[in-house]
Amino acid sequence: MNENLIGYLLKALDDDGQLAVERHLHTDPDAMRNLELLRRALAPLNADATPPEPSPGLRFRTLALLAEHACRKPVAMEPAPPPPRTIPMPRRWWRRADALVAAAVILVTLSLVPSGIVKATHYRDRLYCKENLRQLGTSLVRYADSHEGYLPKVDAAPPCNFAGVYLPILHGAGVVAEQPPVQCAVHKKKPVPQRRTLDEIRQLTPDEIERYLQEGHDLYAYTLGYHDPLDPQRRTLNGLRTGFDSELIPIAADTPPFVQPAMGVRLPGNSRSHDGVGQNVLRLGGSVDFNTNRHVGGTDKDDIYLNDNGHVAAGLHPQDSVLGASAARPVPVQQISD
C-alpha cells in the first residue's frame, strides 16, 4: 500500500484506488506517518509549479502549419507539371500554383480560427514585429555584454547624433547578421540601409549622411539616452546600461508618427506601423509588449517618443525614456529654452 501513497497525494490513482488508500489510512497509523513523509518529499516541486508560457501566437502558427499541410498535400498528388517555358518568367511574378496555395492556406486557416481576415493579418504582423524586436534586444544585450553593460549610445554631437546609429554600432561589433531584424514586419518590403560601421559613417559628407538617414527611415526607434541628473548644465549624456537602469525602461519600439516635430509642438498618436492602433515596445529587461498608447515608459508611464519637455531629445533623468525615429537627431540642449 505504501507504493500508492504518492499516487494518492497526486490524485493519480483511479477512484477505487483513492478510496482504498483512504480506508487504509484510517486503520494504519504508520501509513499516516509515511503519508506525511511523502508529502514533504513532494513539497519542493511546488516551487516550480507555474507552467512555462508559450510565446504569443503559438496556436495561430500551429494552425497555419496545419493549413499549409492540408493545402499542399493535394498539390503533391497532381501529375507532373508541364515542361518549363522557354522564356523565363520575371522573378517578381508568383506562379499561379503559389498564389492558389497561399489563398487556400489563408482560407483554411480562417476556417480553423473563426476571426476576421483583417484582424488575423494585423495580429500576425504584430507578432512578427515582436519577434523582430526580441531579436534586436538579443543583439543589443550581446553588444552590452562586451561593453560593460552599456548599450550603443547616440552621440550628442554630429555626425553620429542620430537615433539609428545603433545599427552601424551593432554592425561594427559583429553582433548582427547582414540583414538584421531592425524594422517592423509591415515595412519588410523596404530595404535596410547599406551596411556601414561607425568609422565609415564618420567619414561621410553631410549629404551622404542625409542619404544614409533617409535609407533607414523605417528602422525601429531607439533610445536617445538621458542627461546626467547630477549635471545642471545637462551637458553629460548617459547611455542606458543593463544591470544598472530599470529593466522597464523602453530601449526600442515601432517608429514614432513623426521624425522631428517643430519645437514645442507635441504631436499625438501612435506609431503608424500598426495602423495607429499602438506600438510594440522593447524594454531593457528584454520583454516586448504591445501598447495602445505611448505613455508606457519606465516606471512613471511617460511618453516614450518625447522627453518630459516635449522634445525629441535625450531624457531629462533616467526614467524619462525617449525613443527617436532612426533619422531623428536629438535636439541639442543649447537650442532648448526651458
Added chain:
Amino acid sequence: MDFSVDLTGCSDEDLLAQYCKGQTEAFGVLVRRYERELYGYLRRYLGDASLAEDVFQNTFLQLFTKSNQYEQGRPVRPWLYTIATHQAIDALRRNGRHQALSLNQEQRDAGDGDIRNLLELMESRAPGPLDQVQGEERRLFVRAGVEQLPDFLKQVVILAYYQGLKYREIAEIMDIPVGTVKSRLHAALTKLHEAWAASPSLREV
C-alpha cells in the same frame, strides 16, 4: 450537416469526433485548449523553448494527419501526450540528447525497494541548501534538479506532478506497466532529494 454545436463546452473526444465529421473549427478549439498545457509539458521535458514549440507544432500535425484513425470514445488526452512524447524523443535524438534506457535500468524497474529508500531518506533528511532558498532562487534550484534527472525519471515526474495525469495514463503514454510508473516516481524523488542535499549552493546545480 448540423454545425450548431457550441464547441467550447465539448469534451476533447467530442471535438475530435466533430472534426472527423467535417467541422474544422473543432480542431482549432482543441489546439487552443492544449496550447498552455502541452507546451508546458514539452518545455519542461525538452528544456528548450524553441524546441518545445517545434515539437508542439509537430504533435498537432501528427494528430491532424492521424485523425482518420481516431476511434470514437478513445481518450484524447493520453493519445495527445503519447504523440507529443514520441515527437519529443525524436527531437532529442536528432539533437543527440536522448539517453537510451540501459538493460540494467529495465531490470531495476521491476523492484519495489524505491519506496523504502525514499521513506528512509525522508526520515533521516536534515535541512539542506534547498531549505535556505526562497522565491525565484528556490524555483531555479528545483527546476535544475528535475532537468538533470535521467529522461525516463524526468518524464514521470513531469507527467505525474506537473501535468496531473493518472498513473494508468502515464503507463499508456510511456508504454510501461503501472507498477513501473510508481517505482520510477519514487526513484525520481529519491534522486532529487539526494541531488538537492548534495549541492552546496545554487551555483553548483
